[in-house]
């Protein structure tokens with residue numbers, strides 16, 4: 317079978333990372349085109365990666381999506397650009413791996429779900445890469461095996477070293493906490509019915525008005541619960557942990573099992589600087605499995621519905637952030653939307 321010809325829209329941090337991944341680690345796929353309003357950035361990347369085969373720079377993202385020699389698309393543009401670009405992928409029948417968030421709000425995410433459903437074919441996979449991380453996947457397998465009994469609680473920690481001053485309080489919910497929203501729905505196998513987002517007195521590392529860290533509680537429709545601390549200016553490094561508590565035991569991932577050193581008066585391991593290091597393997601597995609699924613005319617991971625459900629929870633989370641009170645998630649009836 318011939319290689320899947322991939323075009324990437326948006327080649328900032330994640331888009332460039334995916335481009336390198338396709339060229340260096342993914343089999344059965346070729347990078348053929350990139351598009352970014354920052355054309356110098358796109359040109360530089362295309363030139364750097366063209367040793368493996370020509371990479372075209374297409375100025376207009378919608379032209380890349382419609383191009384006849386692009387079989388499938390990775391959207392790594394900012395979230396605000398996703399809706400229009402997703403509709404273009406659906407219009408051209410192009411399979412798309414869309415970085416999270418699906419779109420910026422629940423209403424437009426639901427429109428995307430409905431438009432895809434009308435086509436009668438799943439073309440959209442959402443980039444919730446933690447589902448592909450070997451540690452998260454092992455935790456999911458353990459919980460699903462029933463060995464620990466029914467899962468009751470999840471405790472999550474999500475810390476970033478630093479984010480720019482423009483990373484506002486609601487972005488902490490929509491861009492960062494959205495990962496735990498997906499993890500909780502996936503591991504606990506239930507929708508989130510209510511979310512409460514609390515914020516302590518913020519760290520002095522953020523500008524006035526930014527609420528960082530945040531602490532959220534999710535009440536799941538099946539009666540289980542999850543909590544998460546999200547702290548995006550932790551200063552120290554990147555740290556993601558998850559502990560599941562079930563009726564007959566608990567299981568924890570994210571403790572960092574790399575090399576432990578003793579040197580210069582310290583004992584311990586290294587902390588990754590960011591998600592590209594911590595979840596490197598997860599992104600590789602995510603993209604490889606997506607490429608293979610596209611070859612079969614399928615998706616193999618979080619769907620447009622998962623992206624929509626996460627957007628609905630985040631919308632309620634942003635509303636809760638201003639009062640610290642629980643907010644019920646306004647989620648469409650899945651059966652009514654998808655039949």
Ligand SMILES: NC(=O)C1=CN([C@@H]2O[C@H](COP(=O)(O)OP(=O)(O)OC[C@H]3O[C@@H](n4cnc5c(N)ncnc54)[C@H](O)[C@@H]3O)[C@@H](O)[C@H]2O)C=CC1
Nearest residue numbers: 326327328329330331352354392393394395397415416417
């Ligand atoms: N799965 C994960 O762990 C992560 C996912 N992301 C997601 O990836 C996406 C991109 O984020 P980053 O790479 O961190 O951002 P970035 O700011 O580093 O890069 C975004 C790129 O998109 C370009 N761009 C701006 N408007 C555009 C448009 N209308 N069409 C096409 N390109 C456009 C910018 O010029 C820039 O090169 C976002 O959806 C973000 O939430 C980001 C970081 C980690």
Ligand SMILES: O=C1[C@@H](O)[C@H](O)[C@@H](O)[C@H](O)[C@H]1O
Nearest residue numbers: 416476491492493495548591
């Ligand atoms: O998706 C991501 C970023 O957009 C977000 O800003 C970070 O907080 C997350 O850790 C990372 O995985």
